[in-house]
Amino acid sequence: MPRARPGAPFFLQQALSLQVCMGRRLSSFLLITALACASLPTAAAPASARKAAPAARQPAAPARDGQAENRLIEAYRLVGQGRRREALAHTERLVRDYPQFQLAQLLYGDLLATQVRPGKAVPGRPEASAPALNELQQEAQLRLQALRERPPPGTVPAQFLALAPSARHAIAVDTSRARLYLFENGHHGPQLVADYYVSVGKQGVEKAAEGDMRTPLGVYFIGSNLDPKSLKDFYGAGALTLNYPNPYDLRRGKTGSGIWVHGTPPEQFARAPQATDGCVAMANTDLARLLRTVEVRSTPVVIARQLQWVAPQSLQTERQAFTSQLQAWQQAKRSGDLQRLLAFYASDFASYDKSLADWTPVLQREVHKLQGRNFALKDLSYLRWSDSADTMVVTFGEVAEGARTGPVKRQYWLRQGGGAWKIFFEGVIG
Amino acid sequence: MPSRPTLSHALRLLALAAALAAALPARADDYTDVSQLVRNGKLADALTKAEQYLATKPRDPQMRFLKGVIQTESGKTGDAIQTFTRLTEDYPELPEPYNNLAVLYAGQNQYDKARTALEMAIRTNPSYATAHENLGDVYARLAGQAYSKALQLDSGNAAVAPKLGLIRDMFTPAQAATKGAKPAPVAAPTATPAVPSPAPAATPAAPSASAPAPTKAPEPTAKPAPAAEPVAPAPAPAPAAAPNPAEKDVEAAVNAWAHAWAAKDMAAYLGAYGKDFDAPGKLSRKDWEKQRRDRIVGKSSISVKLSNLSIKVDGNKAEARFRQDYKADALSVSSRKTLHLVKSGERWLIVKESTGA
Numbered sequence: 001m002p003r004a005r006p007g008a009p010f011f012l013q014q015a016l017s018l019q020v021c022m023g024r025r026l027s028s029f030l031l032i033t034a035l036a037c038a039s040l041p042t043a044a045a046p047a048s049a050r051k052a053a054p055a056a057r058q059p060a061a062p063a064r065d066g067q068a069e070n071r072l073i074e075a076y077r078l079v080g081q082g083r084r085r086e087a088l089a090h091t092e093r094l095v096r097d098y099p100q101f102q103l104a105q106l107l108y109g110d111l112l113a114t115q116v117r118p119g120k121a122v123p124g125r126p127e128a129s130a131p132a133l134n135e136l137q138q139e140a141q142l143r144l145q146a147l148r149e150r151p152p153p154g155t156v157p158a159q160f161l162a163l164a165p166s167a168r169h170a171i172a173v174d175t176s177r178a179r180l181y182l183f184e185n186g187h188h189g190p191q192l193v194a195d196y197y198v199s200v201g202k203q204g205v206e207k208a209a210e211g212d213m214r215t216p217l218g219v220y221f222i223g224s225n226l227d228p229k230s231l232k233d234f235y236g237a238g239a240l241t242l243n244y245p246n247p248y249d250l251r252r253g254k255t256g257s258g259i260w261v262h263g264t265p266p267e268q269f270a271r272a273p274q275a276t277d278g279c280v281a282m283a284n285t286d287l288a289r290l291l292r293t294v295e296v297r298s299t300p301v302v303i304a305r306q307l308q309w310v311a312p313q314s315l316q317t318e319r320q321a322f323t324s325q326l327q328a329w330q331q332a333k334r335s336g337d338l339q340r341l342l343a344f345y346a347s348d349f350a351s352y353d354k355s356l357a358d359w360t361p362v363l364q365r366e367v368h369k370l371q372g373r374n375f376a377l378k379d380l381s382y383l384r385w386s387d388s389a390d391t392m393v394v395t396f397g398e399v400a401e402g403a404r405t406g407p408v409k410r411q412y413w414l415r416q417g418g419g420a421w422k423i424f425f426e427g428v429i430g
Numbered sequence: 431m432p433s434r435p436t437l438s439h440a441l442r443l444l445a446l447a448a449a450l451a452a453a454l455p456a457r458a459d460d461y462t463d464v465s466q467l468v469r470n471g472k473l474a475d476a477l478t479k480a481e482q483y484l485a486t487k488p489r490d491p492q493m494r495f496l497k498g499v500i501q502t503e504s505g506k507t508g509d510a511i512q513t514f515t516r517l518t519e520d521y522p523e524l525p526e527p528y529n530n531l532a533v534l535y536a537g538q539n540q541y542d543k544a545r546t547a548l549e550m551a552i553r554t555n556p557s558y559a560t561a562h563e564n565l566g567d568v569y570a571r572l573a574g575q576a577y578s579k580a581l582q583l584d585s586g587n588a589a590v591a592p593k594l595g596l597i598r599d600m601f602t603p604a605q606a607a608t609k610g611a612k613p614a615p616v617a618a619p620t621a622t623p624a625v626p627s628p629a630p631a632a633t634p635a636a637p638s639a640s641a642p643a644p645t646k647a648p649e650p651t652a653k654p655a656p657a658a659e660p661v662a663p664a665p666a667p668a669p670a671a672a673p674n675p676a677e678k679d680v681e682a683a684v685n686a687w688a689h690a691w692a693a694k695d696m697a698a699y700l701g702a703y704g705k706d707f708d709a710p711g712k713l714s715r716k717d718w719e720k721q722r723r724d725r726i727v728g729k730s731s732i733s734v735k736l737s738n739l740s741i742k743v744d745g746n747k748a749e750a751r752f753r754q755d756y757k758a759d760a761l762s763v764s765s766r767k768t769l770h771l772v773k774s775g776e777r778w779l780i781v782k783e784s785t786g787a
Binding site: 095099100102103105106108109110112113115116117120121122123124125126130132133136267268 | 565566567569570571572573574575576577578579580581582583
């Protein structure tokens with residue numbers, strides 16, 4: 001078992017001291033996780049998790065999203081409180097309901113092993129250095145960390161500058177926490193309603209090239225909800241496609257395709273934190289909720305290395321600043337002055353295979369068609385993405401005065417050196 | 431790790447079950463015969479005889495237990511499981527059938543079922559050492575399975591090999607677990623031959639040839655009596671051929687004491703102790719008698735066997751040293767004991783009792 005190295009995290013040292021109090025050598029990974037959660041806020045395991053325990057005795061406990069994790073955390077908590085008999089009984093029910101939940105099996109194995117007389121061999125006890133064990137330990141730590149360090153209530157990811165009222169949901173992924181957050185969008189803006197453990201690429205994040213086994217970072221949208229019957233078992237309950245590479249990715253020469261949010265194979269409840277070829281994988285019970293809930297095309301999926309959680313009001317200034325930028329573009333388009341309009345477009349503009357020169361006639365036709373009429377930006381949303389550059393992903397329905405509908409358009413804006421925003425992509429998406 | 435006997439234990443349990451039944455010593459012969467047949471490998475004959483007996487006494491737990499053991503030995507695991515399961519239904523207070531069920535389940539890698547059965551065994555008898563020991567093994571196996579699932583290892587290979595080994599491993603001598611009764615050198619019937627030789631417990635133990643008078647005898651006193659004397663200096667040479675009359679009297683007194691104890695004849699048992707008896711643990715005579723009553727009368731059955739008895743007489747004082755094999759319900763303790771006796775009138779009465787090597 002690994003001993004605490006100098007500079008080991010505090011909870012690891014705690015774990016070792018507890019090992020002494022218990023008077024029995026325990027797999028330290030059990031204790032690490034157990035102790036790490038002893039300080040968890042109670043809110044981490046909702047009452048529903050506790051209620052679920054007795055019900056789980058019935059063989060066909062309905063698998064609800066997040067439930068398995070809640071029950072695992074509850075077991076850790078019991079261990080942390082020294083209530084090991086209860087923890088064992090609790091974990092036993094958990095593995096009965098979720099036999100493929102490897103982390104639960106690991107805890108179950110640990111708790112059973114503590115019942116074995118010291119000195120007696122436990123067959124199959126993993127070596128501390130076993131790679132699969134290390135992955136499970138990472139998974140446990142990530143799950144606990146995500147539950148211990150909750151987003152402050154009422155906050156949203158800074159990327160959600162403005163969500164369209166028609167967008168009923170939004171998703172954000174924090175890859176440093178291996179966590180996907182699901183938001184419901186309503187009158188009061190996006191509200192966090194659930195969050196789940198997810199796995200990303202074997203080589204981590206920031207996908208750049210086909211086959212690099214990395215998960216892309218950026219602002220994406222769900223393309224389609226693939227019929228699970230058409231998928232291999234490997235993808236589990238289903239898959240939601242993402243529009244990687246998006247225009248910003250293409251602009252920077254990123255390659256690759258087929259980045260999905262999908263489920264887990266039948267033999268695994270969850271996968272290791274870094275396990276996919278670049279997709280975002282999550283437990284089937286958790287994915288099932290997304291599949292039931294989210295709308296294709298309108299649901300944004302922000303994937304960030306680290307989400308920045310902010311109060312919605314704090315986005316107000318930024319939102320207004322960009323809104324006036326957008327209104328200026330709207331005025332220019334309405335004015336019928338093509339040169340004035342073109343000033344909003346970057347010189348290296350590209351709409352798929354069209355350059356700005358190719359695109360100018362398209363703009364000209366549109367301006368001509370408007371004939372000075374005003375037009376509304378319906379269901380406007382803008383999502384901000386900042387890395388080495390500052391970008392804005394803008395989606396709206398362009399509905400001319402007197403018309404009932406219009407094309408749904410998406411624009412990618414890039415902030416220039418002087419602070420002005422310019423459009424580097426524009427296209428009709430629906 | 432003490433080496434463990436094989437299925438022998440199963441039959442040692444059998445005897446206890448029998449004693450718990452109507453306790454008719456007259457029938458012991460039938461059990462002995464069947465056990466003997468099993469021991470000699472004549473399983474078919476043993477089964478026939480057991481069936482014959484059960485035809486007249488279909489509910490008899492001891493014979494049914496024996497039948498289960500025969501079925502186990504014959505490899506009829508399914509039948510054996512059924513036999514023991516029915517026993518647990520009819521006699522839920524007996525831990526032994528649960529224990530053997532667990533052994534059978536464990537042999538099939540059904541560790542969850544084995545665990546449940548052992549937990550039942552322990553619930554019926556919390557100090558059932560064999561069940562505790564077995565449960566430890568089952569926990570280890572279950573832990574191994576869980577680890578395999580956790581790490582997604584193929585546990586298939588690992589599970590096959592130890593299957594048979596486990597059955598052998600499962601049986602352990604029932605170790606005394608009662609407080610104070612520190613089983614000295616636990617007479618683990620270890621070196622059991624490969625052929626499972628069920629040691630029938632209720633059978634009058636074949637007196638060890640050397641000991642002059644193997645009889646029934648004491649249990650480990652609840653608290654090892656404050657051993658006033660250190661281990662007797664003289665190695666007490668076993669009285670050879672012709673013991674003198676005083677020694678014979680002392681031997682008779684000791685045997686009577688053991689007999690009274692096993693028969694739960696409290697008057698005779700307590701009467702074997704002199705007025706000056708040095709009750710252990712600073713108990714008053716009255717409290718000590720109460721404690722003894724509580725511990726003896728409550729038992730379903732008690733068996734006390736003495737061996738290696740050696741007696742030293744010095745005037746009106748005597749010292750009797752022997753090995754005492756005590757069994758009560760599922761508890762089985764073997765220990766060394768020394769009784770100090772004083773002649774009072776015509777009787778030899780115990781004035782001090784100490785346990786230990």
